[in-house]
Amino acid sequence: MYRTKNNGELRIDHVNETVTLAGWVQKTRDKGFMVWVDLRDRYGITQLIFDEERTSKDVMDMASKLGREFVIQVKGTVIERESKNKNIPTGEIEVLVSKIVILNESLTPPFTIENETDGGEDLRMKYRYLDIRRAPVRKNLEFRHKVTMAVRNYLSAKNFVEVETPYLIKSTPEGARDFVVPSRMNEGEFYALPQSPQTFKQLLMIGGMDKYFQIVKCFRDEDLRADRQPEFTQIDCEMAFVEQEDILQTFEGLTRHLLKEINGVDVETFPRMTFDEAMMKYGNDKPDIRFGMEFGELNAVTQHKEFNVFNKAELVIGIAVPGGNNFTRKEIDQWIEWVRRPQIGALGMVYCRYNDDGSFKSSVDKFYDQEDLAAWAKATGASPGDIVFILSGETNKVRAQLSALRMQIAEKLGLRKAQEFAPLWVVDFPLLEWDEETKRYHAMHHPFTSPKPGQMELLKSDPGAVKANAYDLVLNGNEIGGGSIRIHNKQIQAQMFDYLGFTPEEARAQFGFLMDAFEYGAPPHGGIAFGLDRLVAILGGQETIRDFIAFPKNNAGRDVMIDAPAPIDPEQLKELHLQLQRKP
Numbered sequence: 012m013y014r015t016k017n018n019g020e021l022r023i024d025h026v027n028e029t030v031t032l033a034g035w036v037q038k039t040r041d042k043g044f045m046v047w048v049d050l051r052d053r054y055g056i057t058q059l060i061f062d063e064e065r066t067s068k069d070v071m072d073m074a075s076k077l078g079r080e081f082v083i084q085v086k087g088t089v090i091e092r093e094s095k096n097k098n099i100p101t102g103e104i105e106v107l108v109s110k111i112v113i114l115n116e117s118l119t120p121p122f123t124i125e126n127e128t129d130g131g132e133d134l135r136m137k138y139r140y141l142d143i144r145r146a147p148v149r150k151n152l153e154f155r156h157k158v159t160m161a162v163r164n165y166l167s168a169k170n171f172v173e174v175e176t177p178y179l180i181k182s183t184p185e186g187a188r189d190f191v192v193p194s195r196m197n198e199g200e201f202y203a204l205p206q207s208p209q210t211f212k213q214l215l216m217i218g219g220m221d222k223y224f225q226i227v228k229c230f231r232d233e234d235l236r237a238d239r240q241p242e243f244t245q246i247d248c249e250m251a252f253v254e255q256e257d258i259l260q261t262f263e264g265l266t267r268h269l270l271k272e273i274n275g276v277d278v279e280t281f282p283r284m285t286f287d288e289a290m291m292k293y294g295n296d297k298p299d300i301r302f303g304m305e306f307g308e309l310n311a312v313t314q315h316k317e318f319n320v321f322n323k324a325e326l327v328i329g330i331a332v333p334g335g336n337n338f339t340r341k342e343i344d345q346w347i348e349w350v351r352r353p354q355i356g357a358l359g360m361v362y363c364r365y366n367d368d369g370s371f372k373s374s375v376d377k378f379y380d381q382e383d384l385a386a387w388a389k390a391t392g393a394s395p396g397d398i399v400f401i402l403s404g405e406t407n408k409v410r411a412q413l414s415a416l417r418m419q420i421a422e423k424l425g426l427r428k429a430q431e432f433a434p435l436w437v438v439d440f441p442l443l444e445w446d447e448e449t450k451r452y453h454a455m456h457h458p459f460t461s462p463k464p465g466q467m468e469l470l471k472s473d474p475g476a477v478k479a480n481a482y483d484l485v486l487n488g489n490e491i492g493g494g495s496i497r498i499h500n501k502q503i504q505a506q507m508f509d510y511l512g513f514t515p516e517e518a519r520a521q522f523g524f525l526m527d528a529f530e531y532g533a534p535p536h537g538g539i540a541f542g543l544d545r546l547v548a549i550l551g552g553q554e555t556i557r558d559f560i561a562f563p564k565n566n567a568g569r570d571v572m573i574d575a576p577a578p579i580d581p582e583q584l585k586e587l588h589l590q591l592q593r594k595p
């Protein structure tokens with residue numbers, strides 16, 4: 012046997028036992044007559060001791076040659092430590108080594124492989140296999156495993172079947188570009204990697220699978236934003252013979268189970284909010300409801316005076332920052348500067364202090380009296396000691412700006428507590444979204460989403476007002492899942508493609524297989540997909556998904572460890588019938 016124990020399991024009860032251990036040398040301390048080695052594996056660290064008086068000369072010599080990250084196997088006796096280390100579970104013992112084998116040597120690693128490392132992000136990504144040896148990274152991967160196991164167990168117990176769907180497919184419209192794979196055998200033809208298994212899971216419902224799930228990779232070629240991965244993992248689910256309510260309850264159940272099993276948290280309610288309400292109250296379709304600061308609409312109480320900035324604005328809204336009257340003038344100026352940054356784009360911000368004695372002091376006292384300011388406080392729910400921050404402008408823009416400010420303030424005031432969980436269903440999304448660039452409506456979710464019952468007629472007269480049978484699950488201000496009840500009728504699906512600007516030929520070429528399948532007894536169905544990477548990060552109390560992915564890509568979409576993407580051989584290009592267009 013390579014090892015009789017791992018490096019995390021020896022305790023005081025094991026004293027006098029002979030053990031064989033294997034692992035990596037994390038650290039050595041060489042005093043000449045005595046050498047200590049911290050031996051690491053996935054399970055922990057065990058201290059080895061080599062002692063001139065009790066260890067043979069050749070073993071002693073080898074011990075003094077050990078470098079960081081050498082892989083060794085040792086045999087020895089468990090003894091009680093003289094100076095105990097209360098910080099690690101094996102801290103009461105050490106192993107007095109009698110035999111050592113160097114299984115492999117190591118170059119000096121480019122960064123220290125300890126909980127706190129001196130390695131920067133780039134270096135750690137390049138040597139990700141070394142980074143994974145560090146306990147925090149390893150624990151994140153183990154944590155992810157625990158979450159996926161809990162998902163699988165829960166859904167299996169509820170009769171869901173995990174079915175694999177293909178990766179080499181045809182475009183699935185989820186609103187991003189496809190990654191494509193040229194076909195060697197079919198000149199000039201390409202596969203697309205799935206942006207999601209959407210069409211396949213619908214076909215599985217037509218196939219009678221009834222309850223499907225899959226923990227599955229999806230690929231989207233999007234312009235990269237911070238903390239987005241071109242390939243990511245979904246918990247993809249679909250059910251037949253369901254309405255929206257069935258889906259919400261089933262996946263509320265899953266989320267509850269995860270929060271309990273993984274975090275030990277009982278969540279009492281999963282409140283529901285319409286998209287319109289979320290936009291009005293939080294300026295955001297994935298509001299963090301762990302804290303207040305709901306928007307107050309102020310048009311009625313601001314547009315009756317001579318202050319033109321407000322008078323000409325489509326919308327004037329404000330939030331009451333709890334305890335914000337403590338902000339110094341300088342701090343307020345910093346917040347004003349913050350909203351004026353190009354990324355936020357506000358032109359300015361009005362504020363109103365609510366003093367403890369009930370009086371108000373605003374930055375626009377020239378225009379408004381105490382009675383006006385009291386009305387602002389009322390509309391934003393401010394109490395004495397708060398400050399009201401007010402933005403104005405075009406509805407969508409000003410909502411986005413105030414939403415960003417609200418989140419930033421909450422972050423600063425420590426209101427976004429990692430171990431507090433507030434799920435929320437956002438329902439009744441618009442079916443369509445106007446795209447200024449193409450001057451066309453796009454499906455907000457995807458083109459297979461059905462309108463709310465009775466709304467099909469509205470599509471002609473007022474397409475923008477049609478609500479979809481679509482829902483998102485939001486957790487702590489992050490969209491962790493989204494789905495819809497699907498269209499399962501060929502004519503309606505054809506009409507939908509028509510509204511979305513597909514010619515019948517285009518619709519047939521891309522989705523003929525699905526429309527045909529609808530003609531063979533497609534049951535009513537619907538589903539949802541969770542973003543696993545983000546879900547795991549949130550349950551783990553963190554926000555960076557990269558930390559929970561074994562081999563992530565960087566912000567430029569590159570894998571810096573294997574150096575991908577990379578050019579391919581001219582031979583290979585030829586085989587694939589491809590030619591590179593080079594600049595002359």
Ligand code: ASP
Nearest residue numbers: 207209494495538539540
């Ligand atoms: N396929 C959808 C997505 O990837 C999820 C769904 O509608 O079930 O967002």
